[in-house]
Amino acid sequence: MYDFAIIGGGIVGLSTGMALGKTYPNAKILVLEKENQWAFHQTGNNSGVIHSGIYYKPGSFKAKFCRDGCQSMVEFCQEHGIDYEVCGKVIVATDESELPGLENLYKRGLENGIKVKRISPEEVKEFEPHVTSVGGIYVYSTGIANYKQVCLKYAEIISQQGGELRLNTKVEKIVPSGNNQVLETNNGTFETRFVINCAGLHSDRIAKLGKVNPQAKIVPFRGEYYELVPEKRYLVKGLIYPVPNPDFPFLGVHFTRMIDGTVHAGPNAVLSLKREGYNKTDFDLHDFAEVITYPGFWKLAAKHADEGIKEIIRSFSKAAFTKSLQKLIPEVQSEDLIPTHAGVRAQALMNDGKLVDDFLIIHGQNTAHVCNAPSPAATSSIEIGKAIVAQIPQPQHLPTTVA
Structure with missing residues (x-):
């Protein structure tokens, strides 16, 4: 017993x-x-990021657990000799239209008790020399670890x-x-x-x-990544994120330097046709039928149809994926990217089409x-x-x- x-x-x-x-x-x-x-x-199969908690609604479990967890995870890694680095990250606006969203993110960071700093395009270059932006914020506590x-x-x-x-x-x-x-x-x-x-x-x-x-029902979303070839890793010093679309539940493609020194680019977010479907060809009839007959999925798909189509295009078009990354680092070319492993996110979805x-x-x-x-x-x-x-x-x- x-x-x-x-x-x-x-x-x-x-x-x-x-x-x-x-x-x-x-x-x-x-x-x-x-x-x-x-x-x-x-x-x-995750990105290995120690998140700061800047994105999450003030007062939510995510905001509190992430802010406190960021500190406790670093302390745990220190205590047990686990590979980690508090490298910070930049979140950048690549277009003037994104500046209000960047400012909202900055204020949310302050509300969540996170150390953040507004930075000019020139200051962004000091952190990430190859990034083109119209402004950014620097998040001090973000890091990477070997989970x-x-x-x-x-x-x-x-x-x-x-x-x-x-x-x-x-x-x-x-x-x-x-x-x-x-x-x-x-x-x-x-x-x-x-x-x-x-x-x-x-x-x-x-x-x-x-x-x-x-x-709620678990709906699996596959996050697909590319990796920078070794000779182009110099383009990324740490973590580089875009301003997320507030109407879309994912953060957008970004650059992540992993704890092993590799640099991953992504992910996009597409429906996985199998709960453990790490490859595009993975399919499970029971898993697929559960999603496709769930009213909440169709309500979600209708609400985010435009963004969803963009994600699917990026999944099948390396050129489209590269173009998204070039908004952050214009020097990145298609030949600089090689496919790497994907992850699958277990996202709970309610019957009314709202993500938990x-x-x-x-x-x-x-x-x-x-x-x-x-x-x-x-x-x-x-x-x-x-x-x-x-x-x-x-x-x-x-x-x-x-x-």
Whole structure:
């Protein structure tokens, strides 16, 4: 009998396991992951950015968790010798029409308690010599990290705390048993007093297995990237972002220097025809049918038809993708770009066509379901884990540690 069982071995599931072990040192904790390694999906394919929290609505979980998580992630990397760098980033307007949006972003940064600075086009050049702009802001706290290393350290800590970690274990049924829950998997049956669903791309399905209405459906969006050839990496010193379109839920193509020194350009954002569809040709009939028959998807598609078409064009046209990047760095040419791995974002979408804009945690009988935790979940993972644990009723038989 376990006290807590966590479904999903990405960065949120592992951080939750770590937080549980710190809060309840005598608890029997189990983490189940269907793949053969930790951080296989969203976490292992993200951009590696430690986000500042500048984009998020003041007062939202995203804003608070990201701002606090930015600091706690840096401290965690320092403590455990994980590769990271606080390199800062520039957000630039490439057209006069974008200046009001840039100013709004600057004010939002201040509201969220983030250190930001307005910079002139000349000052932008001091940070990023090859960027052309009409103005920008500099965000001091943004950084980069190796999130796979972070996840492996989380797993190591859970193990040291006495937790049990199981890979290659897919949950297929959740069956109530008195006040407990029984998890039936392809690799055995496990009984637990409490279940925490951190299944990412499949979180809505796991919630339904637990007889909980997730209030939204996961719609997978593939983010496709190019990488600068080694001899052109000098064009990018750190992180370069455009002013995002306030009417579109994604940040736009940007340049990211990764912790290994490579420079990624992107992503665009297109509907994935499979929940774990990292390639254009990946297709799953069940996944596709779920999206295509969901009213919320068609409402979203109608609202963002123009931008959606641009994203699809960029997906199939390297020339169009390059043109988007040239708004930031005119020197970039098509031959400077080579395809690199894509990521898939698990985005919760409501029936009315609205994207769930914040982290979403839904509670059932002795269950908690993290039904929306896209970016900046990696940055915020330590804070999300602590928040999930704080929302769980304290088991009477388990003493807690003093925070």
